[in-house]
Amino acid sequence: xxEANTLPPDEAxxxxxxxxxxxxxxxxxxxxxxxxxVQASQDRSNALTSGHRACQGCGEALGxxxxxxxxxxxxxxxxxxxxxxxxxxxxxxPYPETSWQLPWLHSLFGNAxxxxxxxxxxxxxKKKNTRVVAQGGDGGTTDIGFQCLSGMFxxxxxxxxxxxxxxxxxxxxxxxxxxxxxxxxxxxxxxxGPEPGNVFGTGKFVPKIAVAHNIPYVATATVADLHxxxxxxxxxxxxxxxxxxxxxxxxPLGWGAASCxxxxxxRLAVECGLYPIFEAEHGRVxxxxxxxxxxxxxxxxxxxxxxxxxxxxGVDDPRILHLQAICDAHIAxxxxxxxxxxxxxxxxxx
Amino acid sequence: xxxxxxxxxxxxEAIALCRPEVICAYPITPQTHIVEGVGELVKTGELENCxxxxxxxxxxALSVAIGASxxxxxxxxxTASQGLLFMAEAVYNAAGLGLPIVMTLGNRAIGAPINxxxxxxxxxxxxxxxxxxxxxxxxxxxxxxHILAFRLAEELSMPVMVCVDGxxxxxxxxxxxxxxxxxxxxxxPPYDPVQVLDPENPASIGAMVGPEAFTEVRFLAHYKxxxxxxxxxxxxxxxxxxxxxxxxxxxxxxRIEDAETIVVAMGSVCGTIKDVVDEMRDDGVKIGAxxxxxxxxxxxxxxxxxxxxxxDVVVVEKSIAVGVGGPLADNIDGALRNLxxxxxxxxxxxxxxGRPIMRASLRRLFQMAVESPWEGAHFLDLNEHVVxxxxxxVRKTRRSGSTAENILRQLAMASELPPG
Numbered sequence: 001x002x003e004a005n006t007l008p009p010d011e012a013x014x015x016x017x018x019x020x021x022x023x024x025x026x027x028x029x030x031x032x033x034x035x036x037x038v039q040a041s042q043d044r045s046n047a048l049t050s051g052h053r054a055c056q057g058c059g060e061a062l063g064x065x066x067x068x069x070x071x072x073x074x075x076x077x078x079x080x081x082x083x084x085x086x087x088x089x090x091x092x093x094p095y096p097e098t099s100w101q102l103p104w105l106h107s108l109f110g111n112a113x114x115x116x117x118x119x120x121x122x123x124x125x126k127k128k129n130t131r132v133v134a135q136g137g138d139g140g141t142t143d144i145g146f147q148c149l150s151g152m153f154x155x156x157x158x159x160x161x162x163x164x165x166x167x168x169x170x171x172x173x174x175x176x177x178x179x180x181x182x183x184x185x186x187x188x189x190x191x192x193g194p195e196p197g198n199v200f201g202t203g204k205f206v207p208k209i210a211v212a213h214n215i216p217y218v219a220t221a222t223v224a225d226l227h228x229x230x231x232x233x234x235x236x237x238x239x240x241x242x243x244x245x246x247x248x249x250x251x252p253l254g255w256g257a258a259s260c261x262x263x264x265x266x267r268l269a270v271e272c273g274l275y276p277i278f279e280a281e282h283g284r285v286x287x288x289x290x291x292x293x294x295x296x297x298x299x300x301x302x303x304x305x306x307x308x309x310x311x312x313x314g315v316d317d318p319r320i321l322h323l324q325a326i327c328d329a330h331i332a333x334x335x336x337x338x339x340x341x342x343x344x345x346x347x348x349x350x
Numbered sequence: 351x352x353x354x355x356x357x358x359x360x361x362x363e364a365i366a367l368c369r370p371e372v373i374c375a376y377p378i379t380p381q382t383h384i385v386e387g388v389g390e391l392v393k394t395g396e397l398e399n400c401x402x403x404x405x406x407x408x409x410x411a412l413s414v415a416i417g418a419s420x421x422x423x424x425x426x427x428x429t430a431s432q433g434l435l436f437m438a439e440a441v442y443n444a445a446g447l448g449l450p451i452v453m454t455l456g457n458r459a460i461g462a463p464i465n466x467x468x469x470x471x472x473x474x475x476x477x478x479x480x481x482x483x484x485x486x487x488x489x490x491x492x493x494x495x496h497i498l499a500f501r502l503a504e505e506l507s508m509p510v511m512v513c514v515d516g517x518x519x520x521x522x523x524x525x526x527x528x529x530x531x532x533x534x535x536x537x538x539p540p541y542d543p544v545q546v547l548d549p550e551n552p553a554s555i556g557a558m559v560g561p562e563a564f565t566e567v568r569f570l571a572h573y574k575x576x577x578x579x580x581x582x583x584x585x586x587x588x589x590x591x592x593x594x595x596x597x598x599x600x601x602x603x604x605r606i607e608d609a610e611t612i613v614v615a616m617g618s619v620c621g622t623i624k625d626v627v628d629e630m631r632d633d634g635v636k637i638g639a640x641x642x643x644x645x646x647x648x649x650x651x652x653x654x655x656x657x658x659x660x661x662d663v664v665v666v667e668k669s670i671a672v673g674v675g676g677p678l679a680d681n682i683d684g685a686l687r688n689l690x691x692x693x694x695x696x697x698x699x700x701x702x703x704g705r706p707i708m709r710a711s712l713r714r715l716f717q718m719a720v721e722s723p724w725e726g727a728h729f730l731d732l733n734e735h736v737v738x739x740x741x742x743x744v745r746k747t748r749r750s751g752s753t754a755e756n757i758l759r760q761l762a763m764a765s766e767l768p769p770g
Contacts, residue, residue, distance in 0.1 A: 107447070
C-alpha cells in the first residue's frame with residue numbers, strides 16, 4: 001500500500017472509533033502497520049458510519065463498510081457510490097439522515113449499473129479522476145438489474161459493481177431471488193409439500209456470467225475474510241474498466257441464524273465448497289482460494305432455520321446429498337482442495 | 351443558417367449546439383434519425399467534449415442520463431412510444447430527483463396492436479411524471495424548443511421533454527433556420543447544477559423519504575412547474591432578442607379576435623387547423639385556433655382568458671384516455687370550470703396511430719360544432735361500419751379472434767366488394 005493511497009487521520013472524512021479485537025478479526029494491532037487491514041487501521045475513512053438502521057449482525061452492512069472503506073483508501077477518497085434500492089439503501093438513508101461519508105446516489109432498484117455508467121461518463125467528460133462504485137443486493141443484481149449490469153460489462157464502463165449477496169429479497173421480507181440456494185425456505189418458497197423450500201434448478205451464478213463477459217476483473221469474497229475482501233477491492237480499484245465483486249453477506253433475519261453467527265456462516269459457506277472464492281481476469285480464472293478445512297455442507301445448513309426442514313424429525317432430507325454434490329462439484333471445478341500450484345485444476349473461462 | 355433539412359437532423363444540430371456532455375439513447379422509430387445525427391456529430395468531433403453511450407435499453411438510456419446529470423454533466427436522451435413506457439420508472443425518478451435532463455420524444459402510438467405512426471399517446475402516458483412537456487408545431491419550433499428546454503431545465507432543475515410528431519416532423523424535410531454556436535452560447539449558459547455528486551463536498555442524493563416530507567416534495571415539484579408558466583414566456587422573449595424569432599411561448603392564438611368557435615390542439619396538426627380556419631374565415635365563419643406549446647405546465651390562466659369569450663371550444667387531440675375521452679379536453683374542461691358563462695366544450699379524437707387528419711374532415715367537424723354540437727368524445731373519421739360489425743361479431747362468437755386483425759380482414763374484404 002503506497003503512501004498516496006493512505007488518508008492521514010486528520011483528513012479522513014470522519015474521526016473513527018477504534019475497534020480492538022482479537023488477532024483473527026478486525027483490529028489486528030499486533031501486526032505491522034503495513035499488514036493491517038484497512039478496517040483495522042486508524043486512518044480508515046469510515047465511509048459508512050455506525051448508527052445506521054441495519055439489523056444486528058447484518059452481513060451486508062459489514063460487507064459494505066469493508067468494501068467502501070477499502071475503495072476509499074485505494075482512490076484517496078476520490079470516489080462516488082451509486083446504490084440500488086434494497087436493504088443497504090433503506091437502512092443507510094432514512095431522510096434526512098445518511099450514513100454515507102462519500103457522494104452517494106440512489107435512483108432505482110434495477111438501474112444501479114446504468115446510473116454508475118452515467119456517473120463514469122460524466123467524470124470522463126469532465127476529465128476528473130473520480131472513480132465510481134455501484135452496489136446492490138443479489139435481487140437488484142442477479143434479477144431486476146441484470147440487463148443493466150450486462151450492458152455495463154459489455155461496454156466495459158469504468159465501474160466497480162459490488163453485489164452484496166444475501167441470497168434473497170431480504171428488504172421486502174425474505175422472498176426467493178435467483179441467488180437463493182436450492183431447498184432454502186423463503187416466504188415465496190415455503191417449507192411445505194413434497195419438495196419443501198426452493199426447488200433445484202440450474203441457478204444463476206452471476207460471477208461466472210461476469211467472467212463470460214471477458215471484463216478485466218471478477219472476484220468473489222466473503223465478510224469472513226477481511227484481508228481477502230479488502231485486497232480484492234483495492235486490486236479492483238487499481239484497474240480501469242468494468243469490474244465485478246460478489247460478496248457473500250449472511251442475513252441473520254432471512255437465514256434464520258443467530259446474529260453472532262454471521263461471520264461463522266460466511267466462513268462455513270466457503271469451507272464446505274458451496275461458495276467458491278476466486279478471481280478472474282479478462283475471462284480467465286486466475287486464482288481460487290483453497291479450503292483450509294473442508295466441512296460437510298450439513299454443518300453449514302444446520303445453523304440456519306431456512307434449512308430446518310431438511311432435518312425434520314431427526315431424519316436428513318436426501319436433498320442434503322444433492323447440496324453436497326454441488327459443493328463437491330465446486331471443489332473439483334476450482335481445485336479448492338488441490339495441493340498443487342494455485343492455478344492447477346482451475347478451469348480457464350475462455 | 352437557413353437549410354433545407356430533415357427535421358431530425360435539424361434537431362440533432364440544435365442539440366449539439368447546446369453542448370450536451372453525455373448523450374445516451376436506444377434506437378426506436380421514429381426517434382432514430384435524431385440520435386444517429388448527434389452520434390455522428392460526436393464521432394466526427396464536431397460536437398466536442400461529449401460522451402455518446404450506446405445502451406441496451408431505454409430504461410438504461412435514461413438511467414445513464416440520471417447518473418451523468420447528478421454527476422454534473424449536461425445530459426440528453428431521446429425516445430418514443432414503447433421506449434418511453436419502458437423507461438417510465440426512470441422518467442418519474444429523474445423528475446423526483448430534480449435532474450435537468452432534456453429528452454426528445456418522437457411522438458408515436460403505443461401498442462398493441464403495434465403501430466409505429468404518430469399520435470400523442472406516449473406523451474400523455476407520462477404527463478403527470480413531473481417533466482415539463484413542450485410540443486412543437488414545426489421543425490423550426492422543434493429546433494428552437496430544444497435550446498429553450500436546456501435553459502428551462504437547468505434554471506428550474508427539472509427535466510424537460512420536447513415532443514415532436516413522429517414522421518410528420520422528424521422525417522420531413524423543411525426549410526429550417528439552424529442557429530449558430532454564438533447565438534446558442536449567448537442564450538444558454540454552461541450547466542451549473544444545484545445538486546451534484548462531488549467528493550469534495552459529499553452529499554447523499556435519492557434518500558428514502560417518508561410520509562413526513564413526501565407531500566412537500568411533490569408540492570415543490572408542482573410549484574416549480576407553476577414557475578415555468580412565468581419562465582417560458584420570459585425565456586421565449588430572451589430567445590427572440592438573440593435569434594430574431596420567438597421560441598414557443600406557452601401557447602399561440604390564431605385569428606381569435608371576435609371568434610365564436612375556437613379550436614384547441616397541440617403539435618403539427620395545428621398547421622392544418624390554421625388552414626381550415628383561414629378557409630372558414632373566408633366563408634364568414636367566426637372561428638379561431640389556439641395551439642398549445644406547453645402542455646405541462648398547463649397554461650390554465652391564459653386559456654381561460656382566450657376561451658372565455660368563445661361560444662364553442664373544439665379540442666382536437668391525438669390521444670385517448672380510454673374510458674374517459676380526450677385527456678387534453680379534460681384539462682381544458684378543468685381550465686374552464688368556475689367561469690361564469692363557460693363556452694360549450696366539444697372533444698374530438700383524431701389521427702390515432704398516424705391516421706391522416708384531412709382538411710375536409712376538420713372542416714366538417716368544426717361546422718358540426720357550430721351547427722349541431724355533440725357530447726362526449728367524437729372520433730374523427732371513425733369507420734363505423736367496421737366497428738359495428740366487430741362489436742356484433744364479438745357478441746355472437748366466442749373466441750372471435752383478435753380485434754385488430756379482424757378489422758384489417760374486414761377492410762380487405764370490403765375493398766374487394768364492387769363499388770356501391
